[in-house]
Amino acid sequence: MSSFQHIQVPAQGSKITVNADMSLVVPDEPVIPFIEGDGTGVDITPVMIKVVDAAVAKAYDGRRRIHWMEVYAGEKATRVYGPDVWLPEETLVALKDYVVSIKGPLTTPVGGGIRSLNVALRQELDLYVCLRPVQYFRGVPSPVKAPEKVNMVIFRENSEDIYAGIEWPARSEQAQKLIRFLQGEMGVTKIRFPQTSGVGVKPVSVEGTERLVRKAIQYAIDNDKPNVTLVHKGNIMKYTEGGFRDWGYALAQREFGAEPIDGGPWCKFRNPKTGKDIVVKDAIADAFLQQILLRPAEYSVIATLNLNGDYISDALAAQVGGIGIAPGANMSDSVACFEATHGTAPKYAGKDYVNPGSEILSAEMMLRHMGWVEAADLILSAMEKAILSKRVTYDFARLMEGAKQVSCSGFGQVMIDHM
Ligand SMILES: NC(=O)C1=CN([C@@H]2O[C@H](COP(=O)(O)OP(=O)(O)OC[C@H]3O[C@@H](n4cnc5c(N)ncnc54)[C@H](OP(=O)(O)O)[C@@H]3O)[C@@H](O)[C@H]2O)C=CC1
Numbered sequence: 001m002s003s004f005q006h007i008q009v010p011a012q013g014s015k016i017t018v019n020a021d022m023s024l025v026v027p028d029e030p031v032i033p034f035i036e037g038d039g040t041g042v043d044i045t046p047v048m049i050k051v052v053d054a055a056v057a058k059a060y061d062g063r064r065r066i067h068w069m070e071v072y073a074g075e076k077a078t079r080v081y082g083p084d085v086w087l088p089e090e091t092l093v094a095l096k097d098y099v100v101s102i103k104g105p106l107t108t109p110v111g112g113g114i115r116s117l118n119v120a121l122r123q124e125l126d127l128y129v130c131l132r133p134v135q136y137f138r139g140v141p142s143p144v145k146a147p148e149k150v151n152m153v154i155f156r157e158n159s160e161d162i163y164a165g166i167e168w169p170a171r172s173e174q175a176q177k178l179i180r181f182l183q184g185e186m187g188v189t190k191i192r193f194p195q196t197s198g199v200g201v202k203p204v205s206v207e208g209t210e211r212l213v214r215k216a217i218q219y220a221i222d223n224d225k226p227n228v229t230l231v232h233k234g235n236i237m238k239y240t241e242g243g244f245r246d247w248g249y250a251l252a253q254r255e256f257g258a259e260p261i262d263g264g265p266w267c268k269f270r271n272p273k274t275g276k277d278i279v280v281k282d283a284i285a286d287a288f289l290q291q292i293l294l295r296p297a298e299y300s301v302i303a304t305l306n307l308n309g310d311y312i313s314d315a316l317a318a319q320v321g322g323i324g325i326a327p328g329a330n331m332s333d334s335v336a337c338f339e340a341t342h343g344t345a346p347k348y349a350g351k352d353y354v355n356p357g358s359e360i361l362s363a364e365m366m367l368r369h370m371g372w373v374e375a376a377d378l379i380l381s382a383m384e385k386a387i388l389s390k391r392v393t394y395d396f397a398r399l400m401e402g403a404k405q406v407s408c409s410g411f412g413q414v415m416i417d418h419m
């Protein structure tokens with residue numbers, strides 16, 4: 001018997017569980033929760049499910065099957081649970097309990113209104129790694145000359161930084177109180193317009209940095225990557241972004257035995273699995289954004305803070321063809337919730353128009369994470385073949401010579417036809 005109020009647990013299928021060493025135990029018929037998402041979520045999420053089901057059926061010939069379980073967040077949650085319930089407690093319980101899940105995008109209003117549900121989910125479940133691989137698919141139209149040189153994996157810190165939403169509006173009692181405290185007790189004299197300033201707080205911790213950088217370096221080891229770059233703005237924000245850089249380097253030396261190169265700060269260590277050197281280096285965020293355009297081949301794994309990671313994700317996605325095919329995952333040591341890099345693209349909502357590729361590739365990451373590599377590989381090859389067939393959604397069609405534009409669901413079907 002389910003103890004959920006509105007979540008319908010599928011009659012068949014069972015939970016994915018986690019061993020003490022954090023490895024997954026994945027049954028052949030797992031129950032996977034999904035959040036449909038706001039805006040274009042209604043378009044892309046059903047297509048993602050159809051493509052994944054087709055890949056799993058093809059790869060395992062009926063021996064494996066996903067039982068999808070809808071859980072609610074965002075506008076749909078307010079329709080199901082009541083007008084003010086944007087992120088029901090039972091959604092959080094289900095995402096945690098069922099270990100692996102996938103979500104569509106959720107709307108966050110600008111300037112006021114509710115705080116980001118996406119951020120709330122990451123915080124509540126402590127999904128501290130935002131993992132966003134950026135790779136080039138043959139045939140994708142790109143604004144740069146050599147998009148195939150972009151092959152990076154972003155590890156974005158997902159739980160702290162200015163992104164955590166600790167801020168107060170201009171002229172509010174709280175902002176005024178904090179400004180008075182800063183001026184009266186902390187010796188701050190440089191708030192230019194204290195009467196009319198909104199204020200935000202940017203927490204960046206040693207633990208938060210270390211757990212993220214540790215994952216990034218381990219990923220470089222496991223996946224035979226040549227370097228890890230810590231991207232920060234530590235020249236200006238010395239004790240937050242500068243701290244991130246310093247704690248990252250210190251961790252590389254302390255836990256992975258990295259030695260300074262030419263007196264540092266860059267350092268390197270030998271990959272215990274391959275014997276090759278892994279260089280740990282850093283870049284200041286503004287310079288990094290021009291480096292990824294001019295010298296992308298020199299960067300492989302990126303470890304960065306929350307807001308930088310947000311900007312870098314969309315910028316890098318553009319280099320390989322746009323956020324229509326930019327996947328991602330939010331992960332703790334045990335729980336993972338997969339989601340596209342893009343948002344709800346409201347002007348296209350409900351039009352069966354946008355590219356479902358980002359959410360499908362997020363599902364591909366999910367299948368790989370579950371160890372269902374055959375199904376994941378099928379999705380990758382179907383994506384590549386679909387793009388090469390030039391039957392693509394508007395975002396690619398408008399940049400491709402000789403393309404035939406298809407709808408969101410049409411692109412899903414083209415993928416299935418190529419499996
Ligand atoms: N994780 C999440 O749930 C996220 C949620 N958001 C939220 O989404 C809302 C809208 O944000 P906005 O800044 O407009 O960013 P979006 O990512 O939603 O859209 C920006 C532009 O990106 C392109 N785009 C987005 N999705 C697709 C797709 N599936 N296929 C092809 N192109 C796509 C479109 O470009 P074009 O106009 O050129 O066609 C679109 O206008 C906000 O409330 C924001 O907070 C934003 C990011 C992540």
Ligand SMILES: O=C(O)CCC(=O)C(=O)O
Pocket residue numbers: 106107108116117118119310313341343
């Ligand atoms: O939460 C949001 O609305 C935006 C989040 C976002 O842009 C991201 O995580 O990349």
Ligand SMILES: [Mg+2]
Pocket residue numbers: 310311313314341
């Ligand atoms: Mg973003």
